[in-house]
Amino acid sequence: MNKIIVLYKRPAGKPALGDFKTEIEDVPTADDGEVLLKTRYVSVDPYLRGRMNDEESYIPPFELNKPLQSGIIAEVVDSNNTLFKVGDFVLGNLDWKEYQVSNGKGLRTIPNDPAYLTAHLGILGMTGMTAYLGLTKIGAPKPGETIVVSGAAGAVGSVVGQVGKLLGCRVVGLAGSDEKVELLKSKFHFDEAINYKTTTDLSAAIKTACPAGVDVYFDNVGGPISDAVLNNINKHARIPLCGAISLYNAAEPVLGPYIQPVLVKKSALIQGFIIGDFAAHLPEATKQLTSWLMEGKLTYSETIYEGFDHITQAFLALFEGSNEGKMIVKI
Amino acid sequence: MNKIIVLYKRPAGKPALGDFKTEIEDVPTADDGEVLLKTRYVSVDPYLRGRMNDEESYIPPFELNKPLQSGIIAEVVDSNNTLFKVGDFVLGNLDWKEYQVSNGKGLRTIPNDPAYLTAHLGILGMTGMTAYLGLTKIGAPKPGETIVVSGAAGAVGSVVGQVGKLLGCRVVGLAGSDEKVELLKSKFHFDEAINYKTTTDLSAAIKTACPAGVDVYFDNVGGPISDAVLNNINKHARIPLCGAISLYNAAEPVLGPYIQPVLVKKSALIQGFIIGDFAAHLPEATKQLTSWLMEGKLTYSETIYEGFDHITQAFLALFEGSNEGKMIVKI
Numbered sequence: 164m165n166k167i168i169v170l171y172k173r174p175a176g177k178p179a180l181g182d183f184k185t186e187i188e189d190v191p192t193a194d195d196g197e198v199l200l201k202t203r204y205v206s207v208d209p210y211l212r213g214r215m216n217d218e219e220s221y222i223p224p225f226e227l228n229k230p231l232q233s234g235i236i237a238e239v240v241d242s243n244n245t246l247f248k249v250g251d252f253v254l255g256n257l258d259w260k261e262y263q264v265s266n267g268k269g270l271r272t273i274p275n276d277p278a279y280l281t282a283h284l285g286i287l288g289m290t291g292m293t294a295y296l297g298l299t300k301i302g303a304p305k306p307g308e309t310i311v312v313s314g315a316a317g318a319v320g321s322v323v324g325q326v327g328k329l330l331g332c333r334v335v336g337l338a339g340s341d342e343k344v345e346l347l348k349s350k351f352h353f354d355e356a357i358n359y360k361t362t363t364d365l366s367a368a369i370k371t372a373c374p375a376g377v378d379v380y381f382d383n384v385g386g387p388i389s390d391a392v393l394n395n396i397n398k399h400a401r402i403p404l405c406g407a408i409s410l411y412n413a414a415e416p417v418l419g420p421y422i423q424p425v426l427v428k429k430s431a432l433i434q435g436f437i438i439g440d441f442a443a444h445l446p447e448a449t450k451q452l453t454s455w456l457m458e459g460k461l462t463y464s465e466t467i468y469e470g471f472d473h474i475t476q477a478f479l480a481l482f483e484g485s486n487e488g489k490m491i492v493k494i
Numbered sequence: 495m496n497k498i499i500v501l502y503k504r505p506a507g508k509p510a511l512g513d514f515k516t517e518i519e520d521v522p523t524a525d526d527g528e529v530l531l532k533t534r535y536v537s538v539d540p541y542l543r544g545r546m547n548d549e550e551s552y553i554p555p556f557e558l559n560k561p562l563q564s565g566i567i568a569e570v571v572d573s574n575n576t577l578f579k580v581g582d583f584v585l586g587n588l589d590w591k592e593y594q595v596s597n598g599k600g601l602r603t604i605p606n607d608p609a610y611l612t613a614h615l616g617i618l619g620m621t622g623m624t625a626y627l628g629l630t631k632i633g634a635p636k637p638g639e640t641i642v643v644s645g646a647a648g649a650v651g652s653v654v655g656q657v658g659k660l661l662g663c664r665v666v667g668l669a670g671s672d673e674k675v676e677l678l679k680s681k682f683h684f685d686e687a688i689n690y691k692t693t694t695d696l697s698a699a700i701k702t703a704c705p706a707g708v709d710v711y712f713d714n715v716g717g718p719i720s721d722a723v724l725n726n727i728n729k730h731a732r733i734p735l736c737g738a739i740s741l742y743n744a745a746e747p748v749l750g751p752y753i754q755p756v757l758v759k760k761s762a763l764i765q766g767f768i769i770g771d772f773a774a775h776l777p778e779a780t781k782q783l784t785s786w787l788m789e790g791k792l793t794y795s796e797t798i799y800e801g802f803d804h805i806t807q808a809f810l811a812l813f814e815g816s817n818e819g820k821m822i823v824k825i
Contacts (some may be wrong), residue, residue, distance in 0.1 A: 213759070382754065385754030386754070405758070406758055407754040410754060416752070418750060419750075419751075420748065420749060420750075421716055421717060421748050423720065423738040424738045426735050426764060426766035427737060427767075427768075430765075430766050432763065432764070432765045433764045433765075434763045434764075435762050435763070437761060440761050
C-alpha cells in the first residue's frame with residue numbers, strides 16, 4: 164500500500180493539520196520508459212503556502228484532493244528507463260507519495276554521498292541558489308558594505324550571511340530566538356545578530372548593529388521587521404525580496420506604513436525574485452557554492468523530521484519558526 | 495528694495511501660507527567675478543516639500559529663516575564675470591529672491607527663445623529628464639507593453655505618457671479630474687485615462703484599461719492609488735518610483751497593505767530614484783527630448799502663476815492637484 168498526502172482544504176490563514184489528508188492507493192508500477200521511485204527525503208518550504216491559495220502566482224496553485232509537491236530526493240527502486248538504474252538517487256519536484264512513477268523528466272541524478280545527500284535540498288539546492296543569486300545579482304554587495312538578513316537562521320538566510328562574509332561584508336542577522344542568535348554568531352560567523360522578538364526597539368537595535376547604515380537588506384519576511392530595517396537603509400540600498408513569511412498566512416491584507424517615501428528618499432531598489440528568474444546563472448551558483456562547501460568555507464543546519472506521516476507537521480512548524488536551517492523530512 | 499521668501503516654520507502636514515515669510519533686503523551688488531541676477535521664472539515642485547522637513551534626505555533640508563530655493567530662470571542685469579553678459583538668460587538652482595548675486599557656479603546660459611524659455615524648467619529641464627530617464631532606465635518598456643502613470647497630468651507624468659507612446663507602448667494615465675483625463679487623451683495621446691477620484695473600484699478600472707496587465711508603473715504618488723495598480727502588475731513588472739506626493743504631507747506614517755507579497759509573487763522591481771542618479775545620462779536625455787520637441791512629437795502644459803508674491807501660493811496649489819503640467823511662477 165502507498166500513502167499519499169493531498170490538499171484537502173485551502174488553508175484560511177495559518178495552515179492546520181485538517182487542511183491535509185492522507186490517502187491510500189496501490190503502489191504503482193513502472194511502464195516502459197518509467198521509473199518507480201521511493202521517497203527518501205522531502206523538502207518543506209514556506210513558498211508552498213502560496214500554492215495552497217486558489218490564486219495565480221508564479222507557479223500554479225495546488226489542486227484540491229490532489230497530492231502536494233515539493234523538492235524530493237528519491238531512490239530508484241525499479242527502472243524501465245535507460246537513463247536511471249535501480250539504486251540511483253534522484254532529485255526532482257515530486258508528489259508527496261511514498262512511491263511514485265516518473266518518466267524521468269525533470270529528474271536529476273545526484274551522488275549518493277551520505278555527507279552531502281540532503282545538501283541537494285538545501286545549500287546546493289533551491290534554497291542555497293536562491294540565497295547566492297538573490298544576494299549577488301540583486302544585492303550586489305561590495306566589500307565593506309553592510310548586509311542585513313531577516314529570517315537569518317533559515318535555510319536561505321544562513322547561506323546569505325555566510326556568502327556575505329565571504330564577499331567581505333559586515334553581516335547582521337535577524338532571528339526569532341536567543342538560540343538562533345547564538346547560532347548565527349558562533350556557527351555562521353555573522354558579525355551581529357538580533358532577536359527581533361525580544362528587542363523593544365528593533366529599528367534602534369539595527370542602527371546600533373549597523374553603524375554605517377544598511378546597504379543591502381536580504382528580506383525573507385516582510386512586515387514590521389522589514390519596516391525597522393528600512394528605517395536604516397543607506398542611499399542606493401538594494402533589497403532582494405525573497406519571501407514574506409510574516410505575511411503569508413494573513414487572511415486579510417496586513418497594514419503597515421507605506422514604504423514609497425523611504426524608497427524615494429534613499430533611491431532604493433526592491434526586487435522580488437524567485438530562483439527561476441536567474442535560471443541562466445544556476446551553473447555558476449552551483450559551482451561556487453559546491454566549491455566553497457568542499458573547502459569548508461560554508462556550513463549549514465538542518466532540522467530533520469522523521470517519517471512520512473510527519474511531513475505535514477514539519478511544514479506547519481515552518482510558520483512557528485521552530486526550524487534551524489533547512490527543514491527536511493526523512494522517510 | 496529686494497523681496498525674499500524664507501522658510502519661517504517647518505510645515506506640520508500640509509504646508510500653509512504661515513510657514514513662509516517674505517522679507518525685504520537691499521538689492522545686492524555684483525563683486526568681481528559675480529553677476530547680478532533678476533528672477534524671471536520660478537519652478538515650484540512637489541519634492542521641495544521634503545526639504546522643508548528637518549530630516550536627512552537626498553538633499554539637505556532648508557534652513558529656517560533662510561531663503562527657499564528651486565529651479566529658476568533669471569536674467570543677468572549686471573556682470574563682472576566674463577562668462578555672462580547683461581541680457582543673458584541663465585538657469586540654476588537659485589534662491590527665492592527678486593534679485594541675487596552669483597559667482598556663476600552651477601548656472602547654465604539658455605537661449606532666450608520665448609517659445610521654449612520655460613521649457614527649460616519643465617520638459618527640457620528637471621521634470622522632463624526625470625520622466626525620460628526614470629521611464630527608460632528603470633521601466634525599460636518594450637514596444638507593445640503597457641505603462642500606467644500616476645500623477646499623469648503633472649509635469650513628469652505627461653512626459654512619461656508621451657515618451658511611452660513614442661516607444662510603442664500602450665499608456666494609461668491616472669489623474670484627479672475629468673478635465674485632466676480629457677487632456678491626457680486629447681493633448682497627450684494617452685490610450686486611456688482614469689479619474690481616480692470618481693472611480694469607485696480603481697483596481698477594476700485599471701484592469702479594464704489594461705487588458706494585458708501592467709508591465710511598467712511610473713509612480714509619482716504612492717499610497718492607495720499605487721496599491722490599485724499593484725493589483726494589476728504582470729510578472730517582472732518594473733516600477734520607477736519618482737515621488738510619493740500623496741504621502742508627503744502626512745504628519746504620521748500612512749498605513750496601507752504591505753506590498754512585499756505582490757512583489758515576490760510577480761518578481762517585480764521598485765526603484766526609487768532622483769535625477770541625480772542618472773547624471774551620466776543627462777546629455778542623451780536632453781538631446782532626445784529636444785529633438786522630439788522640435789519635431790513636434792512632444793508637447794507640454796504649463797500652469798503659470800504671476801508675481802513674486804504668488805510663489806508660495808503656487809507651491810501650495812501643487813498639493814491640491816490644481817496644476818496641469820509644469821507649475822511655474824512668472825515674475
